[in-house]
Amino acid sequence: MASLGELERAVMDLLWAGHEAATANTLRDLLAQTTAAHGGAAGHEGKDLAVTTVLTVLSRLEKKGLVERERGMRPHRYQAVSSREDHTAELMHEVLGSAPDREAVLARFIGSVTESEAETLRKLLGHS
Amino acid sequence: MASLGELERAVMDLLWAGHEAATANTLRDLLAQTTAAHGGAAGHEGKDLAVTTVLTVLSRLEKKGLVERERGMRPHRYQAVSSREDHTAELMHEVLGSAPDREAVLARFIGSVTESEAETLRKLLGHS
DNA sequence: TTGAAGTTCTACGTCGCGTAGAAAACAACG
DNA sequence: CGTTGTTTTCTACGCGACGTAGAACTTCAA
Numbered sequence: 257m258a259s260l261g262e263l264e265r266a267v268m269d270l271l272w273a274g275h276e277a278a279t280a281n282t283l284r285d286l287l288a289q290t291t292a293a294h295g296g297a298a299g300h301e302g303k304d305l306a307v308t309t310v311l312t313v314l315s316r317l318e319k320k321g322l323v324e325r326e327r328g329m330r331p332h333r334y335q336a337v338s339s340r341e342d343h344t345a346e347l348m349h350e351v352l353g354s355a356p357d358r359e360a361v362l363a364r365f366i367g368s369v370t371e372s373e374a375e376t377l378r379k380l381l382g383h384s
Numbered sequence: 385m386a387s388l389g390e391l392e393r394a395v396m397d398l399l400w401a402g403h404e405a406a407t408a409n410t411l412r413d414l415l416a417q418t419t420a421a422h423g424g425a426a427g428h429e430g431k432d433l434a435v436t437t438v439l440t441v442l443s444r445l446e447k448k449g450l451v452e453r454e455r456g457m458r459p460h461r462y463q464a465v466s467s468r469e470d471h472t473a474e475l476m477h478e479v480l481g482s483a484p485d486r487e488a489v490l491a492r493f494i495g496s497v498t499e500s501e502a503e504t505l506r507k508l509l510g511h512s
Numbered sequence: 513t514t515g516a517a518g519t520t521c522t523a524c525g526t527c528g529c530g531t532a533g534a535a536a537a538c539a540a541c542g
Numbered sequence: 543c544g545t546t547g548t549t550t551t552c553t554a555c556g557c558g559a560c561g562t563a564g565a566a567c568t569t570c571a572a
Contacts, residue, residue: 261528264529305530305532306533307548309530312529313531315551330538330548340485341483341491341492342492344479344482344489345496348489352472354472357469364472364474365473366505367473368473372487373490374509376491377505380491380495381506390560392561410518433561435518435519436565444560
């Protein structure tokens with residue numbers, strides 16, 4: 257239950273962008289930004305999204321546990337539950353988790369990371 | 385375009401099981417095994433699958449590039465294109481690939497692998 | 513030739529997702 | 543308090559993916 261649709265991803269991108277800054281996003285902000293980002297992408301030229309469309313997507317993302325909504329304030333505030341990096345790492349674990357031979361998968365996996373990434377990994381694993 | 389449905393996964397599990405042994409799978413084999421494995425799972429008790437059902441799934445998996453079909457022999461032979469481990473590792477790369485800050489994701493990722501897996505990674509990364 | 517096994521084509525129901533209208537809830541203003 | 547503009551909820555349609563399978567065509571063996 258992890259994969260995102262195109263619009264869902266566009267919205268998450270916005271929310272993730274504001275995650276570090278702990279930005280409280282209102283629907284209006286998101287609508288404007290989403291219309292720009294999503295509409296600007298290939299195949300979606302000039303497509304002005306309806307307010308309810310973004311709302312629906314936000315609700316679905318909330319149900320999926322990716323978005324948290326503060327209902328206290330009147331224009332509700334929407335924000336990503338976790339950072340993009342955390343989410344992606346978690347996704348990787350989900351993918352890996354479904355494998356019987358995790359170590360074999362890891363072997364293949366690190367066989368195709370860039371050298372700089374391998375270096376990063378060495379540093380992070382360094383001190384046992 | 386990577387995620388698999390429940391039945392698709394069940395079939396892939398069978399094909400992956402035979403991948404190492406380079407086993408050539410006929411439809412009959414798969415039908416029998418799938419009915420056992422899939423039907424035995426939770427929520428699918430005693431569900432006897434139709435031959436065409438498995439065939440359809442195999443066709444879809446073929447279209448997705450996960451299954452290869454030898455059309456030479458009369459009962460066609462079906463087999464997984466790559467091992468489960470390779471496929472899973474590739475999936476992990478797909479997930480990782482969509483991240484702007486790959487190294488940050490990797491940091492989170494290795495932060496939550498088991499110690500034995502970390503050990504394996506150290507070995508694999510050991511000598512640059 | 514005939515029949516069983518295998519394969520192709522087509523299709524239906526469900527569900528997730530993009531999309532949005534209708535209506536209800538609400539806040540602010542006169 | 544009633545009118546009005548904003549925000550949220552409810553409901554729904556179309557499409558594509560997937561589980562499921564019937565109907566019909568192909569092929570091989572007896």
